[in-house]
Amino acid sequence: METQTILAILLEAVIKVTVVVSMVLTLAAAEVWLERKVSAWIQNRVGPNRVGPFGLLQPFADVVKLFMKEDIIPSAASKNFHRLAPFISLVAAIAVYAVIPFADSFELNGRTIHMGVAPNINIGLLYILAVTSIGVYGITLAGWSSNNKYSLLGGLRAAAQMISYELAMGLSLIGVVLIAGSVNINDIVRGQAGSILYWNVWIQPIGFLIFLTSAFAETNRAPFDLPEAEPELVGGFNTEYTGMKFGMFFLAEYANMATASAFMSLMYFGGWSLPFSHELIGLEQGSITLALAQFGMFTLKLFAFLFFFVWVRWSIPRFRYDQLMSFGWKILLPTAIINVFVTALFIVLSL
Amino acid sequence: MNITKNTEAERLNFWERLYLPEIVRGLGVTFKQMVKFPKFTRQYPEERFEPKGSYRGRPVLVLEESGERCVACGLCSRVCPSLAIEVQAADTSKDKERYPAIFEINMLRCIYCSYCEDVCPEEAIVMSKDYDIVFTNQQQAILSKEQLLVPVEKLQDRLEFLRQYK
Numbered sequence: 115m116e117t118q119t120i121l122a123i124l125l126e127a128v129i130k131v132t133v134v135v136s137m138v139l140t141l142a143a144a145e146v147w148l149e150r151k152v153s154a155w156i157q158n159r160v161g162p163n164r165v166g167p168f169g170l171l172q173p174f175a176d177v178v179k180l181f182m183k184e185d186i187i188p189s190a191a192s193k194n195f196h197r198l199a200p201f202i203s204l205v206a207a208i209a210v211y212a213v214i215p216f217a218d219s220f221e222l223n224g225r226t227i228h229m230g231v232a233p234n235i236n237i238g239l240l241y242i243l244a245v246t247s248i249g250v251y252g253i254t255l256a257g258w259s260s261n262n263k264y265s266l267l268g269g270l271r272a273a274a275q276m277i278s279y280e281l282a283m284g285l286s287l288i289g290v291v292l293i294a295g296s297v298n299i300n301d302i303v304r305g306q307a308g309s310i311l312y313w314n315v316w317i318q319p320i321g322f323l324i325f326l327t328s329a330f331a332e333t334n335r336a337p338f339d340l341p342e343a344e345p346e347l348v349g350g351f352n353t354e355y356t357g358m359k360f361g362m363f364f365l366a367e368y369a370n371m372a373t374a375s376a377f378m379s380l381m382y383f384g385g386w387s388l389p390f391s392h393e394l395i396g397l398e399q400g401s402i403t404l405a406l407a408q409f410g411m412f413t414l415k416l417f418a419f420l421f422f423f424v425w426v427r428w429s430i431p432r433f434r435y436d437q438l439m440s441f442g443w444k445i446l447l448p449t450a451i452i453n454v455f456v457t458a459l460f461i462v463l464s465l
Numbered sequence: 466m467n468i469t470k471n472t473e474a475e476r477l478n479f480w481e482r483l484y485l486p487e488i489v490r491g492l493g494v495t496f497k498q499m500v501k502f503p504k505f506t507r508q509y510p511e512e513r514f515e516p517k518g519s520y521r522g523r524p525v526l527v528l529e530e531s532g533e534r535c536v537a538c539g540l541c542s543r544v545c546p547s548l549a550i551e552v553q554a555a556d557t558s559k560d561k562e563r564y565p566a567i568f569e570i571n572m573l574r575c576i577y578c579s580y581c582e583d584v585c586p587e588e589a590i591v592m593s594k595d596y597d598i599v600f601t602n603q604q605q606a607i608l609s610k611e612q613l614l615v616p617v618e619k620l621q622d623r624l625e626f627l628r629q630y631k
Contacts, residue, residue: 152499430488
């Protein structure tokens with residue numbers, strides 16, 4: 115390859131990474147605002163309304179506050195790991211966005227541009243499953259290195275929960291993979307394009323419910339937020355974290371939530387595909403306007419799921435630890451396995 | 466006592482054990498709350514709470530045109546359960562013969578019980594409507610006589626309330 119082509123590719127990658135990372139961080143900020151507003155509404159409160167219009171700048175005020183805070187490392191902590199843990203969580207949470215397609219690819223000056231950093235790779239789904247699991251290392255390491263029994267228990271719970279629910283999550287996705295015949299995320303989305311009726315959620319309702327439940331557990335959100343269960347574990351794994359290090363865990367949690375939402379809409383709700391044929395509104399396949407419309411669609415679905423996450427958090431009480439485990443292993447996992455076999459059977463019979 | 470339905474599985478019916486319909490019901494409950502407009506919120510620094518005469522805020526000394534009502538009997542200081550009041554009496558040539566040379570209330574100790582007001586024979590110390598009481602150090606929290614004196618016109622609500630209910 116010529117140097118110029120290499121440079122062009124490099125430049126494109128750098129721009130994409132910058133855009134995606136800043137988008138993820140903005141998204142996390144928007145989620146913080148959404149969470150505070152929705153929780154306020156559910157509790158008949160007004161919510162943040164002082165900083166900016168409708169309190170929209172509240173997350174930024176929060177971040178400024180976190181930066182100003184004193185950064186404390188407990189003297190008995192394992193200092194290097196204590197410093198490292200939040201970075202692992204945050205990096206894993208952001209790295210997932212490398213393969214998430216925000217829209218279909220479009221043509222510009224004879225070049226095909228993908229909407230996303232590298233959304234068209236053939237192992238997209240596996241990559242997401244693998245990288246989201248790495249995030250738990252950060253939490254477990256944080257729990258262990260804090261040298262605090264509450265933190266340790268929180269970290270252990272996170273690890274145990276991750277193992278229990280990752281299995282059911284992966285198995286529930288196998289149904290989708292069987293239907294699409296590919297683990298390339300764009301292919302899975304294209305299989306659902308054209309109409310609401312083609313969405314995988316209608317073909318795989320049980321798989322979707324299993325995925326939804328395990329997504330809550332994977333992101334450590336209520337009702338499965340046992341790693342940081344305040345009433346029992348003080349603050350769980352982040353008990354000993356202050357300032358921006360705590361902020362990074364916070365950010366990672368919200369980025370993970372956005373990942374789970376994006377993943378859910380990609381796998382089961384048609385992702386970036388429009389719920390009607392794109393010729394209906396006169397948009398050309400591969401045009402930049404279509405890509406923008408698809409991006410809008412995807413954002414809409416993403417926020418619908420984020421809202422659902424927050425809504426569930428303020429409605430359902432936390433599971434007890436033994437309930438969590440028996441639910442994961444005795445109900446979710448067998449159901450997921452049966453779901454895989456039934457789906458496989460249907461596919462074999464229909465061929 | 467004969468407990469027939471003992472385990473969780475016996476107490477719940479099939480749909481309840483399935484858990485999902487109940488979750489949906491719970492989500493419905495919270496959604497109903499979500500669309501309600503919050504009625505009780507007051508935008509505090511702009512919209513202030515205006516208490517009635519029965520409100521027990523910062524205790525103050527009543528100031529009349531001829532001077533303070535207080536005759537420095539020291540009953541309030543004696544009755545105060547948290548020992549917040551300090552009174553030192555002095556003689557004066559006025560009709561009342563005595564007045565407080567020093568009258569201090571430590572607002573860090575005050576518990577707003579209004580015993581001082583109940584026990585005062587002159588209705589000289591009453592509870593006011595002040596509720597945003599802020600200090601930046603402990604010394605500031607000890608209010609002197611000058612800070613405590615409030616003109617009688619401003620305390621009419623409370624005095625009326627006392628006349629009616631005390």
